[in-house]
Amino acid sequence: MIDLCFLGTCGMMPMPGRWLSCVLLRCNAQLTLFDCGEGTQIPWKALGWGFRQLGAICLTHMHADHVAGLPGVLFMVAHAGRTEPLHIYGPVGTAYVVEGLRRIAADLPFPVHIYEMRGGEQFMLPGNLYGSCAAAAHGIPCLAYRAELKRNAEFQVEKARALGLPVEYWSRLQHGETIEYNGQTFVPAQVLGEARRGISLAFITDTRPTPTLSAFAYDVDLLICESMYDDPADLPLAREHAHMYAEEAAGLAKAAEAHRLILTHFSPKIADPSRAERAARRIFANTSAARDGLIVTLNFS
Ligand SMILES: [Zn+2]
Numbered sequence: 001m002i003d004l005c006f007l008g009t010c011g012m013m014p015m016p017g018r019w020l021s022c023v024l025l026r027c028n029a030q031l032t033l034f035d036c037g038e039g040t041q042i043p044w045k046a047l048g049w050g051f052r053q054l055g056a057i058c059l060t061h062m063h064a065d066h067v068a069g070l071p072g073v074l075f076m077v078a079h080a081g082r083t084e085p086l087h088i089y090g091p092v093g094t095a096y097v098v099e100g101l102r103r104i105a106a107d108l109p110f111p112v113h114i115y116e117m118r119g120g121e122q123f124m125l126p127g128n129l130y131g132s133c134a135a136a137a138h139g140i141p142c143l144a145y146r147a148e149l150k151r152n153a154e155f156q157v158e159k160a161r162a163l164g165l166p167v168e169y170w171s172r173l174q175h176g177e178t179i180e181y182n183g184q185t186f187v188p189a190q191v192l193g194e195a196r197r198g199i200s201l202a203f204i205t206d207t208r209p210t211p212t213l214s215a216f217a218y219d220v221d222l223l224i225c226e227s228m229y230d231d232p233a234d235l236p237l238a239r240e241h242a243h244m245y246a247e248e249a250a251g252l253a254k255a256a257e258a259h260r261l262i263l264t265h266f267s268p269k270i271a272d273p274s275r276a277e278r279a280a281r282r283i284f285a286n287t288s289a290a291r292d293g294l295i296v297t298l299n300f301s
């Protein structure tokens with residue numbers, strides 16, 4: 001199971017009642033933050049999931065609305081007593097910006113490791129999530145992220161019994177170990193059923209839609225995607241600033257064959273995101289517009 005919370009849904013600048021578009025993800029009691037705009041720690045504190053378990057921050061790019069909240073969040077994590085390392089992922093240029101922001105959050109009780117990526121990398125995220133990234137198209141280095149929770153194949157008790165294997169060996173086989181018993185070797189395939197679908201989500205913001213991104217988000221259970229604008233008439237603006245309007249986000253979800261789309265990163269001029277939601281639904285029916293504080297739980301199917 002994965003829980004996620006939209007700490008904010010605004011692009012460009014925080015507004016009264018709407019924070020910047022960050023998503024906090026919780027899996028196996030561990031936390032990963034996607035983007036970290038100014039003031040992120042405030043809605044996070046209201047959420048009550050705690051700060052100590054934050055093990056990774058995935059930054060899409062180095063615009064202020066996605067990174068300026070870092071000193072405040074690092075301070076909160078320190079204040080919560082974390083001593084284990086914190087991993088920060090981002091595009092080329094991340095180290096320069098994060099090290100600059102660290103000048104006002106210098107004394108931390110935990111090490112901070114920074115990883116600069118170009119797209120195509122794979123890495124582990126807290127809570128046993130498999131992370132990956134792809135290059136986005138925003139005019140500066142920008143990454144889209146994907147996180148997947150794999151699911152073990154079903155353990156078939158009757159097969160284990162038929163092999164005469166004592167119960168104490170079952171769990172090791174279920175978790176992929178080869179074991180020796182009674183002078184014989186047993187491999188997981190002897191007691192496991194078909195592979196089962198895990199849970200996957202993609203976080204795509206501050207980019208034009210591209211074939212690379214729809215391939216990257218293929219078949220995700222949830223696509224979280226920017227909708228900076230809500231009107232096709234804004235296409236010239238979207239092109240100029242390398243963003244999307246709602247129908248483009250929906251087109252990306254459709255091309256990716258995603259199962260569900262949630263829109264976020266709304267321009268400050270969008271007072272009511274329900275118009276973006278209605279527009280996107282004409283292209284991709286299972287769309288909703290995020291509101292600040294929205295919590296979504298993804299379960300194994
Ligand atoms: Zn932005």
Ligand SMILES: [Zn+2]
Pocket residue numbers: 061063138206
């Ligand atoms: Zn940006």
